[in-house]
Amino acid sequence: MRIKKYWKMVLLVTVIVFTVGAYYVQSRFAAAQYPDFVIRKVSGDEREAEPILIHSTYHEGEGENLWIRAGGSEYWREQSYFERLKGANSFSFTKHLQKKYRNFMRGKEENDNSFFEDRDFVGYAAIETNLLRGYEPTDFAFTVACLDKKRKDTVSFRLPVPDREQYRIVYVEKVHVINGVMKVMTTNERPDGSTEDHVYTIDWRRKKMLNDEKIFSFVHDDGGSGYMTAFVVKDDRKRRDRYAVFAKMRVEDVEGEDGQTITNTKNVELAIYDLETGERRTERLPEQAIAGAEPALVSGSTLYFQKLAENGIQIIAYDLEKGKIISDRVFAVPRSERDSSLRDSIIKLTNERIYVAVPDTDAKTGKILIGDLKSGKTLYEGRIAAKEGGDLPKGYRITLLDLNVEGTF
Structure with a gap:
C-alpha cells in the first residue's frame, strides 16, 4: 500500500512538472512570434x-x-x-535592499518611502495598525528598525505615534538616518479633512521618540475650483542630501487652447528642513517666476521645478541656500x-x-x-x-x- 501511495505522489509531481514546463515552452514560443x-x-x-x-x-x-x-x-x-x-518595477529601492540584506528585509513592507541606506546604516520606519481590533486611530504606531553595517547589528522596536487618537490615517513619506537619530517624515490626515506634514525625530539606539514637528497644515478641499496638496519632494538617494524639502501648493485644472485640461500649480510654499541641524525655514516663491511649475527633484542644494513649455520641457533650478533661482531653461x-x-x-x-x-x-x-x-x-x-x-x-x-x-x- 505504501509503494502504491508513493507512485501516486511521483505521478502527481511528474504531471505538475510537465504541465508547468509545457506552459513556459508555449509562452516563450508565443512571445517569439512578437517583434x-x-x-x-x-x-x-x-x-x-x-x-x-x-x-x-x-x-x-x-x-x-x-x-x-x-x-x-x-x-x-x-x-x-x-x-x-x-x-513590473525590478528597479525599486526595496528590491535593491532585498538583494543585499535579506535577513534585515524579511517581513518588511515593500514601500520605498519607508527605507534609507548610506554606507553605515540601513533604516526602516512604517506605520503599523492592529486590524484585529478594527481600524481605530489608537492603533497607529511606528515599526522601526536600523541595521548598523559595521557592527552587523540590528535594532528593532515599536513606538506609538504621538497624539495618534487625533488622526484618521498616517503615511510615511521619507526616512533619513543621521547623527545617531532617525528622521521620519509623514503625512497625517485628521477626521475633519485637514492634513498635516510632520517630522518625527527618533533615537533609534535608545528606542525613544525625541521630537514631533508639524511642518504644514492645510485643508485638502477648500471649496474652490482646485485643491490644496503638500508632499516631500523626491531626492537622489545616492547623494544623501542635507535638505528635505516640503512643498505646499494649490492645484487647479484649467482648459487649454486645444480644449484639453491642463493642470496648473500656484501659491507654491516651501519648507526647507536641514537634516543635519534640524533647523527649518519657510519660503513662498514668486508666482511670476514659477507659475505652473511643479517641484520635481532635490539634488544637493538645488531644487528643480518642471513645467511643460511650447517647444519642450522647462526646468527651473532654485538654490536652497541662496534662496534664489539660478537657472531657467527649456529642454527642446x-x-x-x-x-x-x-x-x-x-x-x-x-x-x-x-x-x-x-x-x-x-x-x-x-x-x-x-x-x-x-x-x-x-x-x-x-x-x-x-x-x-x-x-x-x-x-x-x-x-x-x-x-x-x-x-x-
Missing part, C-alpha cells in the same frame, strides 16, 4: 540610454506587458516565474506631426538628468530624450523601433507606461 524592439540612437552618446528600461504594453489583439531597452526587448511571457513575482523636444502632445509624455528627473519618453499619435513608436540638468545640454535623442531585420505586423500598438533608470531609485 523585438530597441531604442535606436538618433543623435548623442548612446551610452546615456543603456540604463533605461521602458515599461509598455504591446497590443496585437490582446495586450502584453513589454519592457524595452537600448539593446532589445522582453515580453512578460518570456520571464520566469520568479521574475514575474518581482513585479524636436516635434513632428506623428508625435503626441507633450502632456502624454513620461518625464523623470534623477541623477542630474532629465529623461523624457514621448509617444507618437498612432502608438507605433516613441521618442526618447536625455538632457543634463546642470548644463542644459541634450545628451541623447533616440526612438523606439524594431530591431534591425525585424518585421512589424500591421495593426500593432505600443502604449508607454513608465520609464525607469537602472541604478537610481
Whole structure:
C-alpha cells in the first residue's frame, strides 16, 4: 500500500512538472512570434540610454506587458516565474535592499518611502495598525528598525505615534538616518479633512521618540475650483542630501487652447528642513517666476521645478541656500506631426538628468530624450523601433507606461 501511495505522489509531481514546463515552452514560443524592439540612437552618446528600461504594453489583439531597452526587448511571457513575482518595477529601492540584506528585509513592507541606506546604516520606519481590533486611530504606531553595517547589528522596536487618537490615517513619506537619530517624515490626515506634514525625530539606539514637528497644515478641499496638496519632494538617494524639502501648493485644472485640461500649480510654499541641524525655514516663491511649475527633484542644494513649455520641457533650478533661482531653461523636444502632445509624455528627473519618453499619435513608436540638468545640454535623442531585420505586423500598438533608470531609485 505504501509503494502504491508513493507512485501516486511521483505521478502527481511528474504531471505538475510537465504541465508547468509545457506552459513556459508555449509562452516563450508565443512571445517569439512578437517583434523585438530597441531604442535606436538618433543623435548623442548612446551610452546615456543603456540604463533605461521602458515599461509598455504591446497590443496585437490582446495586450502584453513589454519592457524595452537600448539593446532589445522582453515580453512578460518570456520571464520566469520568479521574475514575474518581482513585479513590473525590478528597479525599486526595496528590491535593491532585498538583494543585499535579506535577513534585515524579511517581513518588511515593500514601500520605498519607508527605507534609507548610506554606507553605515540601513533604516526602516512604517506605520503599523492592529486590524484585529478594527481600524481605530489608537492603533497607529511606528515599526522601526536600523541595521548598523559595521557592527552587523540590528535594532528593532515599536513606538506609538504621538497624539495618534487625533488622526484618521498616517503615511510615511521619507526616512533619513543621521547623527545617531532617525528622521521620519509623514503625512497625517485628521477626521475633519485637514492634513498635516510632520517630522518625527527618533533615537533609534535608545528606542525613544525625541521630537514631533508639524511642518504644514492645510485643508485638502477648500471649496474652490482646485485643491490644496503638500508632499516631500523626491531626492537622489545616492547623494544623501542635507535638505528635505516640503512643498505646499494649490492645484487647479484649467482648459487649454486645444480644449484639453491642463493642470496648473500656484501659491507654491516651501519648507526647507536641514537634516543635519534640524533647523527649518519657510519660503513662498514668486508666482511670476514659477507659475505652473511643479517641484520635481532635490539634488544637493538645488531644487528643480518642471513645467511643460511650447517647444519642450522647462526646468527651473532654485538654490536652497541662496534662496534664489539660478537657472531657467527649456529642454527642446524636436516635434513632428506623428508625435503626441507633450502632456502624454513620461518625464523623470534623477541623477542630474532629465529623461523624457514621448509617444507618437498612432502608438507605433516613441521618442526618447536625455538632457543634463546642470548644463542644459541634450545628451541623447533616440526612438523606439524594431530591431534591425525585424518585421512589424500591421495593426500593432505600443502604449508607454513608465520609464525607469537602472541604478537610481
